[in-house]
Amino acid sequence: MEKCLMEHVFSQRKEDVPKENTPDGSAVKKLVSQGRSPRAVFSPASFSPKVATPSTKYESRTNSGDIVLEHGNCEGASWSARTKFTPVVAHDEVKHQRFRFMFERLQEKADILDDVIHELGQELLQQNNLSEPTNPTVRHAELFVAAGRVCCDANGRLNPTSVLLESEQSFGCGKSVALDLSQLETYSLFPGQIIAIEGVNLDGKKVIVKKLYTDIKPVLADSLPTFSNDDGPLQVVVAAGPYTQTDTLMYQPLEDLVSYIRNHEPHALILVGPFVDAKHPHVEEGKLAETHDSLFEKIVEGIMEPLRGSHTQVVVVPCWRDVHHHVIYPTPPFLRTKRLMYTNLHFMSDPCQFSICGVKFGVTSVDVLFHLGKEEISYPAQGSDRLGRLAGHVLSQRNFYPLFPPAEELSVDLGHWEKLSHLPVAPHILILPSDLRYFIKNIKGCLVVNPERLAKGLVGGSMARLEIKAAGQGSQFPVSVVAQILKI
Template identity: 40%
Template sequence: MDLKNEIVCCFKFMNLILEPKVLDKCEYLCKKYDVEPEEFCNIWCAFAASAMCTDAPTLQQLEQVERRELQKLNNSCPKTPKSNRVENRKNEEKEIKDGENLLGSDEGPIVTYGRIFNDGKGQLDMHSIMLEGTAELNSGQCVHLNIDKVHDKAIFPGQVVVVKGKMLSGDKLIAESLYTDAIGDLSLEPAVTEDPLRIIAAAGPFTLDENLDYDPMRDLLEYVSTNKPHVLILMGPFIDENHPIISKGDIAVRYDAFFENLIESISAALEDTNIQIVVISSMKDVHHHKVYPTPPYKLRENYPNIKYFPDPCLFKINDLILGATTTDIMYHIAKEEVVTMKKSDTLSRLPAHILQQRCFYPLYPPNSEVNVSYQFLESYGMMERLPHVLLLPSKFKTFAKNIQGCVVLNPERLTKGNIGGAFADLSISPGQTPTAERLNCKILNI
């Protein structure tokens, strides 16, 4: 497939049709900046989200994209060909053994920080680790990072680390210590509550793959109506773009109208109660923005018992601070991280990464399913405060874990293919002691 056709396919996937002159401009920019069509489309999506644009690009907008985004690519770090990595590694190991005595008093240990990234294509491994410095500290200089001396490590691309070590030959850093935890900078006061608080949380998809009847959603709403929590948290997707019927386009109504009807039915099912409904958006919703962070849903009708939040989000219920993201960041990190710990609990280590990095999506580059706007991520994807409860729905099995005072919860998804999934029922008892000590969580199958 030639370059133009690849560009057409990428934009068609986003339901965007390019005019001939616009297509020619896209082809020119891809060639000029050596950008793959898929990456170019992702760059456009991030720009379009910031400009609140849902239409295909214009020539004027592409010029803005070039100035704001593509010209930055000229400053990116060069890649090391994969074929040279093994030989480079052998040479590096020899330099470490033969020249370690040169690293003593003449250079002494240094302390620096930066971001982990991969020096080539493929998955990160012990031979391809690099450290990208900050513009303020060392003008974004990139060095190879050797972590053979660091025990019990778990690293992934995009992870911000502090390194204590010694420089070798000017472009190799031999790490003696590696620090990744920034939780200590975030304060967490107990959530002072005078009355019991009950929260039910569920994540989509909310219907089975074989139909669009939303029977699991109705079963959930029946449970909620019977048990009467104070708050119901519903995390998207609501109309999953990967649903077999949706992906084929076998639906008679507009997606936005379908979504409006679905939200109306949720509101109506609980309108005779005092239950507040929190709805968190998802970029996997076929009718919504395909960018992360994802803005909240906007509906024509106003429902007084429903509040809408973006993905990710931090919000308060009385004094209780909750954080949530509908994107499966734990699964994405698990596919990329390098772990050398002899004993490590995966389901504690993965959510700890998110808290330690103080970021809802610290992986870079992102998973191919996620179109990240880094301008928005810096503004809306960071944790300014440590939440008392962090909701991370994932493909992994359900869990609830206390990680440095934060209860991290994976309620799974309400449906999994053609079978029912699970949801969470949380109760927080009154008091002033640490919130994790007063929280009880039940994971229930639908």
């Protein structure tokens, strides 16, 4: 009898779910062809009316379209494609079916970490004309050189008295040595950072550091854009998830972004996850009446159908927080199902490097700036631009995620990390979405962009738009970029 009662309740619940909340592909096309808002397309099926209730706080905002930051001389920028050529998006494809993870042996992990010490350590020694490194764990009464990885000798975060150096020579036997930083005028360190030092070790237990070397000069991309200025500048829009407020799953900011793209028709739209955020309250509480995969496909259709026939290329980068995807970093690209066969849709891995008409982009969805900011120690405390310094660590360490061990919330596969996270050549434009304040900075010859989030809590967030031109002869950099951060 209890079984029959449960079946009756479940059948009633299924009947209560409005069918129009789960449109199929034909319904999506019908909505778009009728010129209706894609909001009904983005809206998920749910057992709770709160999920499909528009956010009144978002709709009542007064700062929509406000420009909050500019980079370069934006006077005269059109932000719309003057010549509607179809840009070529090229990248090293990551095969989803070959993306096996968490199969590493301990020795393989050790070898990978040791290789990073050797490679970056040699770069530091060569760039600073230092002698060959020695083992820092033994006594040295005279000044010596060593290179290695910064480690923490404490249960909490790194502090000036808990800094250890794990060198390549001592890695095999698991040894490390404490560093005394008291004689340094300035430093900026975090766990996992590869550094070189000059110092003395009088007792074999602690190295008194006399000089510290951390700044590895990045190798800049020297490829030239394949478009000419006669074609008009390349227009690119960048946005990062979450794409909906925390009190609803209506995806109103994403709807407004699609409207902006339809009106301005940029050459490329770069969308960074999460799309179906595992940390969203309604997702955590299980209020959806459809699968997470179905909701994601619905979201992508809501983006792509209004752009059908458009020259705008859409680049989609996943996130480990996407509830329907793999909770691993690096993250494989989304699977391309039959519903998502669009010629102008490109699924990338996270992190990824790709080029649009010869302009090289690097993107990661992980909030590496926030993670580094929580673990970094810097002296003096207010000595430099913090956001620029954090972004500089990514370029100096030639890695999308140089922090080790990683943040507790992040599962990192070191095998794929070695293949996909390294930045042997810095891109023209590096996109690092973060919860930290938006910025656009030229750092070491690379333009670093943090567009922040398209949705922030209960309100709307921001996005970035870039106008890219081929630089003239004699210019130090192959591209010239003006950019803006604006409120959605």
